[in-house]
Amino acid sequence: MGDVLAVDRLTMDFGGLRALCTVDLRVGQGEIVALIGPNGAGKTTLFNCITGIYAPAEGAIVITRPGGAPRRINGFKVSRVTELGMARTFQNIRLFPTMTVLENVMIGRHCRAHAGIRGAIIRDRATRREEEETVARSYAILCRFGLAGQADEPARSLPYGAQRRLEIARALATEPFLLLLDEPAAGMNPRETDELEELILRIRTEEGISILLIEHDMRIVMSISDRIVVLDHGEKIAEGTAAEIRENPIVVKAYLGEDFHAPA
Amino acid sequence: MKALAELKKSLGIALWFMALTFPVMVIRVNTIERVVEWRWRNMAFIGIGSFLLSFAWRLLLARKERGRGKTDTGDGTIPAVRRRLLAAPGIRQPALAALALSAAAFPFLFSSYQTNIMTTALMYVMLGLGLNIVVGLAGLLDLGYVAFYAVGAYSYALLNHHFGLGFWAALPVGALLSVLFALALGFPILRLRGDYLAIVTLGFCEITRLVLENWNEFSFGPSGIANISRPGLFGLRLTLHEATIYFYFIVLGLCLATLFVVRRLQHSRVGRAWVALREDEIACEAMGIDKARAKLTAYTLGAAWAGMVGVLFAAKTTFINPASFTFLESAMILSIVVLGGMGSIMGIVVGAFLLILTPEYLRAFSSYRMLLFGTVMVLMMVFRPQGIVANVRQVYRYRKQPESEGCAGG
Known part of the structure; x- marks a missing residue:
């Protein structure tokens, strides 16, 4: 089984502060890996390093498209990383608020289209066809996410849960093989969380997309993750299945709390 | 109570x-x-x-x-616009025809003076549309737009003076030189955001003007360049009145071309990327849009229009000097974009006509011009920050209902 993402001894400093210290992380093909840890543990920093927003001080980030060759992506531009097949959502929702829901997803398809300025002005057949395809595919994604009815509404007018879903839809539009979700269940009510859980599992089974997620909602983490990685103070303190993590005394002490009783 | x-x-x-x-x-x-x-x-x-x-x-x-409370609960703005669009086909064609007819007849019905004013207004429409790409769509606050305008004007003036280059040849050359100038500036400064970008562009604008003012050997300093030739018409000798009319039609044609091109750009993959860039730079990058490239294309395309209008300006006045390219001019163009409505083509056309024509026809109040201008700006920003004609980008509908089966439930 090949790893789609392999992070090796990643270290990241902000001035004198060591945010990440020799962190190893692997995500296998079709795997759902959860990244948990207390606030300030370096989870989002790790995401930002992987997606190219930060340039790590040391270590290697290697991604492998299923069936492709491994590629070291340290120092790549954010847009280039996305182009290579990794997409993300943000902890605090970052949609394009005044653009319509459909347009938001169409932006996700930007890197899979090619029309340039000349094409935009002349609007030749290839450009028109590409544009139609972009609309069709984006609309199909909205259908799958139950957002088709609001396609022409501005993204900011959507309710919170729908905005989160739209962010995932937009990320999927870039045709990733690895999806990074930063606290997708934050601020959701239990029903929305259940829907989200189902959605994530569906993305994995239907498209074989691997998923790396940061999440504080232990219910969802324990039920969907194949593997859980625990960070604390920038270091990986544990890794294992849900059952192993639940029993791990270090993790319980650092994060879960002494009286943590995982739901069955 | x-x-x-x-x-x-x-x-x-x-x-x-x-x-x-x-x-x-x-x-x-x-x-x-x-x-x-x-x-x-x-x-x-x-x-x-x-x-x-x-x-x-x-x-x-x-x-x-x-x-505001009302628009927040529903999507108040959109249905209004939609209704307008739906109502359009019946009204639109005749309205457009009437507009085209009056635009064509204008120079024959009014004096040269009026035609000149209208030509100026049309030139500002083009400048506004050019700057709209940079500020309205891509969200790059450019306070030094007039620098590219100056580059265009001086490239025609100098090429004409030294080499006798004609207007039609200078038009693309002026645009091209502006683009090159924008590329040279763009690489270093487009890393900057918001306020910093504004200040740096302002600085470049002032540098350009000061260079033109002080480098006598190159630009003939403050005394400027005179006797720039007007555009020719197959070697015909035109009277001043005829030349004015001819020039009016050149500008009108280029203005229509600009409208066409900007509209197409706005509703394209590139245009969408610009808007996304304006809305959220980080998310835009994360969605696979090359930030630097998107910014640079917006910046240079905007500059291309400024350069072209610069050539027009030099040809129209037949005399240019650095005094025409002060910061005030940049502010004026920016006001057109902001007042008219950022990102809205219709708004910018209306804004340009308002800001250029009202001072001309209200000469009686000329001493109060800046006072009125300031008041109008303040009132607009408080009561209608989206501009005279709000951006209608959200409604460009290209929904073709593909694969709609199985998702009607929404």
Whole structure:
């Protein structure tokens, strides 16, 4: 089984502060890996390093498209990383608020289209066809996410849960093989969380997309993750299945709390 | 109850203003007769005036707040626009035809003076549309737009002076040189965001003007370049009046071309990327849009238009000097974009005509021009920040209902 993402001894400093210290992380093909840890543990920093927003001080980030060759992506531009097949959502929702829901997803398809300025002005057949395809595919994604009815509404007018879903839809539009979700269940009510859980599992089974997620909602983490990685103070303190993590005394002490009783 | 409270507040403001202006407006020392005059009437005027103004202000603000509440609950703005679009086909064709006809007939019906003014207005429409790409779509606050305008104007003036290059050849050359200039500036400065970008572009604008003013050997300094040739028409000799008409049609044609191109750009993959860039730079990058490239294309395309209009300007006035390319000119173009409505093509056309034509036709108030301009700007930003004609980008519908089966449930 090949790893789609392999992070090796990643270290990241902000001035004198060591945010990440020799962190190893692997995500296998079709795997759902959860990244948990207390606030300030370096989870989002790790995401930002992987997606190219930060340039790590040391270590290697290697991604492998299923069936492709491994590629070291340290120092790549954010847009280039996305182009290579990794997409993300943000902890605090970052949609394009005044653009319509459909347009938001169409932006996700930007890197899979090619029309340039000349094409935009002349609007030749290839450009028109590409544009139609972009609309069709984006609309199909909205259908799958139950957002088709609001396609022409501005993204900011959507309710919170729908905005989160739209962010995932937009990320999927870039045709990733690895999806990074930063606290997708934050601020959701239990029903929305259940829907989200189902959605994530569906993305994995239907498209074989691997998923790396940061999440504080232990219910969802324990039920969907194949593997859980625990960070604390920038270091990986544990890794294992849900059952192993639940029993791990270090993790319980650092994060879960002494009286943590995982739901069955 | 609420109205009473509002009245009280306005009354308070009126009293405050009366007290504030008391020393200046009421007391006057007559030095000849050595008496102090008490002009109580002035105080009454100020009291009543400020009371009414403040009351009107509060009323409008309250109305705006109520209006906003309404649009927030539903998507109030969109159906309105949609209705307008739906209503369009019946009205649109005849309206466009009438507009085209009047535009074509204009120079034959009015004097050269009027035609000249209209030509200027059309040139500002083009400048506004060019800057709209940079500011309105891509969200890059460019305060030095006039630098590219200057590059265009000087490239025609100098090439014409030294090499006798004609207008039609200079038009693309001017645009191209502006693009090159923008590329040279763009690489270093497009890393900057928001305020910093604004300040740096402002700086470049001033540098350009100062270079033109002081490098005598190159640009003939403050005395400028005269006798730039007007555009020729197959070697025909035109009278001044005919040349004016001819020039009007050139500008009209280029303006229409600009409208066409900008519209297409706005509704394309590239245009969408610009808007996404404006809305959220980080998310835009994370979605696979090359930030630097998107910014640079917007910046250079905007510059291309400025360069082209610069050539037009040089050909129209036949004389240019650095005084035409001050920061005030940049501010004027920016005002057109902001007042008209950022990102809205229709808005910018309206904005340009308003800002260029009103001062011409209200010469009687010319001493109050800047005062009125400032007041209008303040009022617009408070009561209608989206501009005269709000951006209609959200409605560009290309939904073709593909694969709609199985997702009707939404």
